[in-house]
Amino acid sequence: MAAKKQTGLPKQVFDYLEALKENNNREWFESNRLTYQGILSMVETFADELLAQMNTFDVIETPSGKASLFRIYRDVRFSKDKSPYKIHWAGRFKRATKFRRGGYYFELEPGNTILAGGFRNPNADDLKKIRDDIAFDPGPLQAILKDRKFVATFGALQGEQLKVVPRGYERDHPAGDLLKYKQFLLIRKFTDEEVLDKGFVIAAARTFQQMSGFFDYMSSVLVADSNGELS
Numbered sequence: 001m002a003a004k005k006q007t008g009l010p011k012q013v014f015d016y017l018e019a020l021k022e023n024n025n026r027e028w029f030e031s032n033r034l035t036y037q038g039i040l041s042m043v044e045t046f047a048d049e050l051l052a053q054m055n056t057f058d059v060i061e062t063p064s065g066k067a068s069l070f071r072i073y074r075d076v077r078f079s080k081d082k083s084p085y086k087i088h089w090a091g092r093f094k095r096a097t098k099f100r101r102g103g104y105y106f107e108l109e110p111g112n113t114i115l116a117g118g119f120r121n122p123n124a125d126d127l128k129k130i131r132d133d134i135a136f137d138p139g140p141l142q143a144i145l146k147d148r149k150f151v152a153t154f155g156a157l158q159g160e161q162l163k164v165v166p167r168g169y170e171r172d173h174p175a176g177d178l179l180k181y182k183q184f185l186l187i188r189k190f191t192d193e194e195v196l197d198k199g200f201v202i203a204a205a206r207t208f209q210q211m212s213g214f215f216d217y218m219s220s221v222l223v224a225d226s227n228g229e230l231s
Helices: 011-022 025-031 035-054 122-137 141-144 146-154 200-209 212-222
Strands: 089-094 101-106 113-119 184-190
Touching: 011 035, 011 101, 011 141, 025 035, 025 200, 035 101, 035 200, 101 141, 101 212, 113 200, 113 212, 122 212, 141 212
Parallel strands: none
Antiparallel strands: 089 101, 101 113, 113 184
């Protein structure tokens, strides 16, 4: 059998998601299961192409595009919205080994596609390490966030923040704005035209590559012991 050829994300993927949004019920889904399986294969191929590009500049633990994808089925147990299916395709790539912290995330949805990376729910120990490093010397992180290419790609650091500087740090610390962060996220939005362009795989990989300085900084902070040595 000839190898499956695909470059980028076919328009059929968005057409299917738009139809699913209008018919988000099990009856419609099951009657269109063959279509779903074909679309899933296209998304897996796109994710494989993206993974191949990413492995040129990082070491990714996720073994395949298929393995990166989240299920399309929603967990509705604790949700008021009982729609059984997500109206987007999403996936995550994990960086390899404990010395490479952070991860990459993509969400493909008509009118709302994003690429993201960073630290969504850092545990208490990791959060303290990050804040302690910022309090000691905010310069390295500030330099990354002010870099021209970084700003052009992501705008600014995103994520939930406290209203005031957390306990244990100077209330008037010059980097108080950074100390307030509880999440550390980099997010870039894309238009449908950009997503459906043949060059989107390359654009997506380059976007993830722009996170490298941020990830290198965070990794050095999070894997170092109290003496600053790699643990």
